[in-house]
Amino acid sequence: MPEPHATRRQFLVVASAAALLAVPWPTLAMPDAMKAAIRDVVKGAVVRVGKVKFDVPPLVENGNTVPVTVSVTSPMTDADHVVSIHIFNEKNPQPNVGNFYVGPRAGRGQVATRIRLADTQTLTAIAKLSDGSFWSATADVVVTLAACTEEAS
Amino acid sequence: MSGAACCDELLPYEVVDDAIPASLTGAAGDPARGRSIVVNRQFTCLLCHSGPFAEQRFQGDLAPSLAGSGARWSEAQLRLRLVDAARLNAATIMPSYYRIDGQQRVGDAWRGKPILSAEQIEDVVAYLATLREP
Amino acid sequence: MASALINVPATAKHGDIVEIKTLMSHIMETGFRHTETGAVVPRNIITDFSCRYNGVEVFRAELFPAFSANPFLAFFTVATESGTLEFRWAGDNGFS
Amino acid sequence: MTMWRMIGVVGLVVASIARGDAAEIAPDQRRSGLSFMAPETQAMQSDDTANPAMLAVLDGEMLWKQKAGAANRACADCHGDATASMHGVAANYPAYDDLLARPVDLEQRINLCRVRHQQASPLADESRELNALGALVARQSRGTPIEAGGDVRLAPFVANGKGLFMRRQGQLNLACANCHDDNWDRRLAGSAITQAHPTGYPIYRLEWQGMGSLKRRLRSCMLGTRAAPYQADDPEMVELELYLMSRARGMSIEAPAVRP
Structure with a gap:
């Protein structure tokens, strides 16, 4: 797990190392609502850092439409595949962003979508594999505030 | 638009050279309130200016940094530059923050109101005067 | 007037992994916004999406208010046989 | 509702004619x-299968074939296939209307067509239908x-529009030119200031989470300077649109574009 202020590049290095070491997953820095939402998904299982790649632009031009892609390293066979992918955020009123159910028929454990982010924050993606294990990655995103908005009227 | 006081008439002031020597309200402003006005995007300063505001991620670069403005200008000079910068340079993009005449097609929500009230002008003057480090 | 754009390769070889991209027109009103008078604007979002390939579900999503308006979803499936892909969006106010 | 639809992928042509x-x-x-946009926003525009503005084009295709008005006529009944008959048309708008003896923009042309030829009521300014037909034609x-x-x-009219572009307005007392001619290489807080070349309208704006015409964008800008915005049918509005399009003359249309 990266330091809270780790850069994206540092994070990728740490994440790939963690995949080998199976570092336990600290949730200390997370808001309580986000921890609870994650607990509802993982049901007490250990979440490890690794296997998940979370692509989010480090600086987005408008928080209304933030493109995100989660891809999970998996052979996607009947015996060994991604079951589901879950995205969580810290600062929206609801921590759940989306749940995505994939399977061996997907061929690739990957989903892309666009989300709303109220503010600059850290996002978390968690993948459940067919052996029951959970894997995760985080991504820091800076949301630009619009200079002029129509709400100014 | 909240914040700017609604004033049918602005308080009178006297310009001496490139400055307004006397406080618009007769009282000194509050630098802490001034800082909160400067970093509040509703009051528009940070759209164009940057300054020593580490917590503000997005600051404009159309105008000089506010850092050191207290060393470059006296409070009296800062006051005129806020009240009516166009008086010193007709071509400036710096709005006149305490002026309601000479404007065209002002939107309903803002018509007849200065961008900042006299009290807010004094607060910002007091704050900018504290910015002595370049 | 609801419209969807779906992009799938027209042809694929057996065993190819193909990308499916979908866009559905929808305002995705979060339920967290207020009108000028302070009333809550009721939530109106798509909550469920699924893709079936000759009747077999190959991808499903549960959507929350953080999804952008006009939700975009891109995912993959293995081209196993010629046939039909069926997409379904369902949500608040009987949207389906 | 279950829909099944495919659209072709069309690459963005970036010409540089000056x-x-x-x-x-x-x-x-x-x-x-x-x-001026981030790579992710550029990618959203340049991939037709990911560009949310293409939903408006799709709506426009349906409306194009829909009969309307007392004449019970669809756009397609006179103009046929839009991909052929509307090719290059939007590049000439705003254009001079002989009957009105003044310029009309693309949305006004669509509504004139409805009134004159379909004997239908005009579509509302910024309505989903009007932006959809605009997006289809501009595409x-x-x-x-x-x-x-x-x-x-x-x-x-171009000269009038230029005068409006140069004229200071609003509580902030700013002209369009103060930002878009003099400071386009800078940033207003975190946002890039662009050059006011309206190459992609109607656009899907991320801030709006929907479509809007150039008129909507101009109204946003005017509200930014705290000015009273021109209404859709004010002569100043079309003059400003015309000046902006004429200063972009020779640049490539990229409609329907995506902007932050």
């Missing part, structure tokens, strides 16, 4: 708003150079 005249920005320095000019303002009868 033959502007009235532009205050040197012709070889002119840039589309596209070039057929993608990659073609902007020609607006070439008609000599438009010259006085």
